[in-house]
Amino acid sequence: MYRTFCHVGNGCRARRTPPAARIWTQLWCLIRKEEVQSFIERCMTAVGTKQHHACSLAKVLVEGDHRGHYSHGLNRMDMYVKDIKSGICAKDGEPVLEKESAATALVDGRNLLGPVVGNFCMNLAIQKAKEVGVGWVVARGSNHYGIAGYYAMQALKENMIGMSFTNTSPLVVPTRGKACTLGTNPISVAAPAKDGDSFVLDMATSAVALGKVELHDRRNDPIPEGWGCDADGKMSTDPKKVLNGGGLVPIGGSEATGGYKGFGLGMMVEVFCGILAGAHYSNNVRTWKVTDRVADLGQCFVAINPENFAPEFNKRMSDLLSIQREMDAADPDCPVLTAGDPERMNMKKCDDLGGIPYHINVVNHMNEEAKKVGVSELLPVDKLISI
Amino acid sequence: MYRTFCHVGNGCRARRTPPAARIWTQLWCLIRKEEVQSFIERCMTAVGTKQHHACSLAKVLVEGDHRGHYSHGLNRMDMYVKDIKSGICAKDGEPVLEKESAATALVDGRNLLGPVVGNFCMNLAIQKAKEVGVGWVVARGSNHYGIAGYYAMQALKENMIGMSFTNTSPLVVPTRGKACTLGTNPISVAAPAKDGDSFVLDMATSAVALGKVELHDRRNDPIPEGWGCDADGKMSTDPKKVLNGGGLVPIGGSEATGGYKGFGLGMMVEVFCGILAGAHYSNNVRTWKVTDRVADLGQCFVAINPENFAPEFNKRMSDLLSIQREMDAADPDCPVLTAGDPERMNMKKCDDLGGIPYHINVVNHMNEEAKKVGVSELLPVDKLISI
Numbered sequence: 001m002y003r004t005f006c007h008v009g010n011g012c013r014a015r016r017t018p019p020a021a022r023i024w025t026q027l028w029c030l031i032r033k034e035e036v037q038s039f040i041e042r043c044m045t046a047v048g049t050k051q052h053h054a055c056s057l058a059k060v061l062v063e064g065d066h067r068g069h070y071s072h073g074l075n076r077m078d079m080y081v082k083d084i085k086s087g088i089c090a091k092d093g094e095p096v097l098e099k100e101s102a103a104t105a106l107v108d109g110r111n112l113l114g115p116v117v118g119n120f121c122m123n124l125a126i127q128k129a130k131e132v133g134v135g136w137v138v139a140r141g142s143n144h145y146g147i148a149g150y151y152a153m154q155a156l157k158e159n160m161i162g163m164s165f166t167n168t169s170p171l172v173v174p175t176r177g178k179a180c181t182l183g184t185n186p187i188s189v190a191a192p193a194k195d196g197d198s199f200v201l202d203m204a205t206s207a208v209a210l211g212k213v214e215l216h217d218r219r220n221d222p223i224p225e226g227w228g229c230d231a232d233g234k235m236s237t238d239p240k241k242v243l244n245g246g247g248l249v250p251i252g253g254s255e256a257t258g259g260y261k262g263f264g265l266g267m268m269v270e271v272f273c274g275i276l277a278g279a280h281y282s283n284n285v286r287t288w289k290v291t292d293r294v295a296d297l298g299q300c301f302v303a304i305n306p307e308n309f310a311p312e313f314n315k316r317m318s319d320l321l322s323i324q325r326e327m328d329a330a331d332p333d334c335p336v337l338t339a340g341d342p343e344r345m346n347m348k349k350c351d352d353l354g355g356i357p358y359h360i361n362v363v364n365h366m367n368e369e370a371k372k373v374g375v376s377e378l379l380p381v382d383k384l385i386s387i
Numbered sequence: 388m389y390r391t392f393c394h395v396g397n398g399c400r401a402r403r404t405p406p407a408a409r410i411w412t413q414l415w416c417l418i419r420k421e422e423v424q425s426f427i428e429r430c431m432t433a434v435g436t437k438q439h440h441a442c443s444l445a446k447v448l449v450e451g452d453h454r455g456h457y458s459h460g461l462n463r464m465d466m467y468v469k470d471i472k473s474g475i476c477a478k479d480g481e482p483v484l485e486k487e488s489a490a491t492a493l494v495d496g497r498n499l500l501g502p503v504v505g506n507f508c509m510n511l512a513i514q515k516a517k518e519v520g521v522g523w524v525v526a527r528g529s530n531h532y533g534i535a536g537y538y539a540m541q542a543l544k545e546n547m548i549g550m551s552f553t554n555t556s557p558l559v560v561p562t563r564g565k566a567c568t569l570g571t572n573p574i575s576v577a578a579p580a581k582d583g584d585s586f587v588l589d590m591a592t593s594a595v596a597l598g599k600v601e602l603h604d605r606r607n608d609p610i611p612e613g614w615g616c617d618a619d620g621k622m623s624t625d626p627k628k629v630l631n632g633g634g635l636v637p638i639g640g641s642e643a644t645g646g647y648k649g650f651g652l653g654m655m656v657e658v659f660c661g662i663l664a665g666a667h668y669s670n671n672v673r674t675w676k677v678t679d680r681v682a683d684l685g686q687c688f689v690a691i692n693p694e695n696f697a698p699e700f701n702k703r704m705s706d707l708l709s710i711q712r713e714m715d716a717a718d719p720d721c722p723v724l725t726a727g728d729p730e731r732m733n734m735k736k737c738d739d740l741g742g743i744p745y746h747i748n749v750v751n752h753m754n755e756e757a758k759k760v761g762v763s764e765l766l767p768v769d770k771l772i773s774i
Binding site (some may be wrong): 132176177258270275304324 | 489
């Protein structure tokens with residue numbers, strides 16, 4: 001989706017480098033995807049993760065960075081390292097199929113890394129959709145699984161629609177409430193168009209991600225109205241109030257502008273995840289970044305086979321995307337983008353550069369983490385670039 | 388969902404009657420549900436609609452009014468009468484099953500009334516969910532089907548999760564765009580809790596319904612920022628600009644507050660409906676209230692059987708609802724409501740009153756319409772009440 005602070009851009013042409021990006025110039029380090037992949041694998045296996053589990057995790061994190069979602073990439077590796085090292089997340093075993101029909105499955109994630117559970121479930125959903133047109137698979141006993149879109153997009157390889165949902169730690173305050181009882185509970189839906197083109201929705205059901213509020217806080221900038229509320233449940237433009245006792249608000253913002261719809265969507269995700277799977281849910285999910293107990297997240301994975309419906313699905317999908325992309329834009333320099341377009345632009349930029357640009361502070365921090373767990377081959381820090 | 392202008396209330400205690408409601412006092416006419424049901428049936432059969440089709444339509448419209456969604460009830464009857472009378476909507480025939488698997492179906496609605504198509508599809512989805520845990524049914528060749536929630540809620544009777552989606556005439560301007568290329572494309576999800584309690588999300592993917600903007604226009608009131616934009620795609624608080632050449636904006640409002648998420652959700656609904664079904668889609672759907680050609684709407688109906696997943700679904704659902712409803716509210720007089728609660732309160736109020744309160748102007752208008760098509764038994768206009 002569009003990202004206000006992605007350094008690579010939001011699809012607007014003829015925009016000058018924003019002030020913040022100018023400050024960042026020279027502080028970015030270009031690293032090849034393969035190098036990041038193997039670095040994460042080394043760090044994870046160093047603390048005892050099975051090789052193919054480490055590989056699965058690394059792929060999701062690298063994909064997150066490649067698509068421009070740095071909050072769900074390498075930047076989060078230390079959280080996974082810590083979870084495995086402390087034993088709060090299982091380092092061995094495989095997900096277990098508990099209950100199954102031709103179109104559905106319930107999976108016990110056995111407290112394994114989220115991507116291990118996610119891949120298992122999404123593969124199962126796709127197999128079922130091949131056979132009966134739809135596969136609806138839910139997992140309990142899972143952990144953070146990176147970007148939701150990674151799993152939904154697996155279905156694109158089979159020319160199917162994919163969906164993925166997860167519940168998360170409570171960070172969102174319901175409309176009229178004043179306590180966090182829902183996570184940012186993302187929804188991802190991917191649908192294939194012609195010639196490899198696609199629609200890829202991957203959105204939190206909160207107005208914004210927590211990271212955006214944190215960024216404003218670090219800069220001492222106010223946040224826009226409609227992002228978060230204070231400890232009394234009142235909408236606030238002060239990031240400190242949102243971060244200390246307040247919370248994010250659902251997409252839609254206040255009650256007057258339809259925040260109750262975002263609240264309803266967050267609840268819908270919880271129904272598909274924690275409630276259907278028998279996992280933790282709502283404010284029973286552990287506090288964000290507090291790993292005092294297992295996460296037991298609930299997740300949901302769906303595949304739908306267009307072959308079971310009207311012919312020429314891909315052709316119509318391409319037309320639907322074209323209608324939006326080709327319409328006159330309110331600002332001719334900022335074309336209309338469909339879900340997945342900003343990520344596609346980000347990936348192209350990375351590919352043209354020959355790697356993913358990481359802030360040097362992130363690279364240094366991750367190398368420190370790697371040393372702590374005894375990894376000697378570190379990420380390269382010498383390829384500084386100007387963006 | 389919460390409704391700013393519902394005369395019956397938005398769940399806030401100790402609120403005085405708002406100024407607008409004071410003006411309306413004495414102008415409401417109380418009519419029993421059964422009387423509205425048979426009146427709509429009489430009007431529809433008078434123009435040649437089959438009796439059981441007329442009955443299906445009347446049930447959905449009465450349910451809309453009973454739940455407080457007057458924009459989708461009796462108020463719209465003349466549109467359906469006109470569609471049947473002009474022959475733009477088919478008065479005879481039944482939906483046809485075109486393609487089927489154990490879990491999916493593609494249905495040709497044969498240009499029949501939306502509720503006839505909707506009931507056929509939702510029943511099919513429920514049957515499939517009984518057998519394989521999930522049923523995913525899409526229809527092309529359909530028409531306006533009233534409130535989306537009506538179909539989702541059918542699944543509650545079988546203790547299942549129900550979903551319903553429809554595309555609609557273009558009224559929504561995508562983020563960054565300046566033309567209406569999407570309808571208000573609603574999402575409905577219903578999930579059963581214990582003892583008849585439930586979660587019923589029924590929301591347009593636009594920030595608000597068109598009717599709310601029209602109401603502000605009639606009163607010469609500005610609309611809140613984040614509801615609509617002008618013909619240049621700029622956010623506007625002038626309802627006239629939104630209604631004349633502009634449009635509604637997706638839930639989330641502007642790009643800064645996450646409007647692109649609502650745009651993505653509207654597109655998701657279009658993927659499930661027009662694109663999967665091979666119906667009209669996006670700006671190919673006919674203009675709102677212009678019936679120069681068949682609607683050929685696409686609709687999607689889903690049933691999910693909790694029995695195929697973790698035991699004690701209803702118990703967890705009830706707990707999830709209680710966590711939200713029982714939390715401290717920002718304003719103690721306005722308790723936190725979950726999706727479906729405002730409608731439940733509205734229904735209780737109607738049931739306590741012994742009927743549905745309609746504005747006398749609506750009743751008079753509908754009686755005029757009935758006379759035009761030769762219906763002699765009209766709605767009673769003598770039961771005026773103060774609310």
